[in-house]
Amino acid sequence: MLRAIWLALVFALCSAGAQAQMAGLARLDAGQSRIVVEGGGAALDLGLSQVVPWRVFTLDEPRRLVLDFRAVDFGQARAADLLQGLPEAALRFGAMRPGWSRLVLDLPAPLRVASAEMRVDAGNGAARLQVRLAPTDAESFMHDAGIPQATGWDMIPAAVPKPNEDGRLVVAIDAGHGGIDPGAQRDGVVEARLMLTLAHELADALQRTGDFQPVLTRSEDVFVPLSERMTLARAAGADVFISLHVDAVDQPQVRGAVVYTQGAEAADRATALMAERHNRGDLLGGVDLAGQDDTVAGVLMDLARRETGPASERLATALVTHLRGAGAAMNDHPHRRAPLWVLNAADFPSVLIEAGFISNPAERTRLDTVIGRQAIILGIVSGLQDWAQSESALGPLQRR
Numbered sequence: 001m002l003r004a005i006w007l008a009l010v011f012a013l014c015s016a017g018a019q020a021q022m023a024g025l026a027r028l029d030a031g032q033s034r035i036v037v038e039g040g041g042a043a044l045d046l047g048l049s050q051v052v053p054w055r056v057f058t059l060d061e062p063r064r065l066v067l068d069f070r071a072v073d074f075g076q077a078r079a080a081d082l083l084q085g086l087p088e089a090a091l092r093f094g095a096m097r098p099g100w101s102r103l104v105l106d107l108p109a110p111l112r113v114a115s116a117e118m119r120v121d122a123g124n125g126a127a128r129l130q131v132r133l134a135p136t137d138a139e140s141f142m143h144d145a146g147i148p149q150a151t152g153w154d155m156i157p158a159a160v161p162k163p164n165e166d167g168r169l170v171v172a173i174d175a176g177h178g179g180i181d182p183g184a185q186r187d188g189v190v191e192a193r194l195m196l197t198l199a200h201e202l203a204d205a206l207q208r209t210g211d212f213q214p215v216l217t218r219s220e221d222v223f224v225p226l227s228e229r230m231t232l233a234r235a236a237g238a239d240v241f242i243s244l245h246v247d248a249v250d251q252p253q254v255r256g257a258v259v260y261t262q263g264a265e266a267a268d269r270a271t272a273l274m275a276e277r278h279n280r281g282d283l284l285g286g287v288d289l290a291g292q293d294d295t296v297a298g299v300l301m302d303l304a305r306r307e308t309g310p311a312s313e314r315l316a317t318a319l320v321t322h323l324r325g326a327g328a329a330m331n332d333h334p335h336r337r338a339p340l341w342v343l344n345a346a347d348f349p350s351v352l353i354e355a356g357f358i359s360n361p362a363e364r365t366r367l368d369t370v371i372g373r374q375a376i377i378l379g380i381v382s383g384l385q386d387w388a389q390s391e392s393a394l395g396p397l398q399r400r
């Protein structure tokens with residue numbers, strides 16, 4: 001029933017939008033927008049500069065409301081300014097794919113979409129989206145939840161790079177976060193943006209060696225689900241996977257790069273919190289996690305450890321040695337293990353590098369400059385060269 005409602009709206013708005021000024025991106029008018037969660041229900045009122053195709057649905061485990069648009073520029077809007085009745089972390093919005101935007105609201109209780117409509121001001125073409133949520137029971141919520149199947153709204157996979165054919169080692173470079181999931185933020189430095197820059201710099205440096213063929217899991221500020229990052233790497237024929245991140249914690253004195261490999265459990269609380277923050281990416285981005293239970297994750301992890309674990313461990317050792325040799329600031333515990341979803345691939349060795357802590361003022365300033373990132377780039381490149389040489393000496397390298 002609900003699905004019929006939004007489907008009709010999408011089609012109605014596609015044609016209405018075509019007549020309206022489709023030139024330019026619709027912008028969110030933060031001053032005309034409010035999301036209020038109170039009294040057992042919720043009301044979303046969003047002011048937009050023009051009509052856009054949109055849809056609304058809910059997801060379970062955990063309960064979320066998702067609004068998709070093609071596309072909305074959220075500008076400088078902040079969750080704290082729009083949201084009333086819930087902590088600001090309950091609301092995220094941003095880019096998904098090019099031409100695609102999403103807003104995700106965590107629901108404190110089972111709520112159903114009681115009404116949803118977009119109205120257009122005939123005078124100036126501005127649009128107003130109103131969604132009203134009313135209480136329902138957990139069972140009905142579960143029944144109605146899920147991403148609607150509809151053509152034109154599919155999660156179009158990012159472009160897959162061509163597999164390598166000239167014998168060079170394919171290095172999948174995975175810039176952490178992106179789009180609706182900005183990652184860690186401190187003093188204007190945003191992890192998703194910084195990691196995209198670092199990924200491009202690393203790709204250039206690897207390319208120049210002639211030994212490697214770099215491929216990026218994302219080359220724009222867009223959201224890519226964790227599992228899709230591995231799928232993209234696999235499709236590109238990746239021999240090795242390197243996920244790039246920076247961390248932020250409450251203690252400003254904590255600093256230095258850390259290389260993570262897959263582990264059954266974190267050795268300490270700080271590491272456990274880091275893993276939790278990063279495994280939450282898909283949840284933040286409105287990915288349907290229902291059905292992806294812990295058993296599946298456990299099996300995947302066992303496989304990963306058995307097949308590629310030792311090679312990943314050797315890579316981490318080489319990276320720590322060479323990062324240090326290149327003069328990169330290293331953490332007191334530079335090699336750690338944690339259960340990280342993005343390292344779950346069983347068919348290529350994977351590591352996650354935290355290039356440093358942007359919660360440390362000096363490190364934040366350093367990592368935000370090209371010169372400051374040099375040691376990280378050099379360390380990764382020579383670490384990979386050393387590791388690749390040792391692996392081929394060990395016998396059948398992972399060339400297929």
Ligand SMILES: [Zn+2]
Binds near residue numbers: 176177244247278
């Ligand atoms: Zn991160």
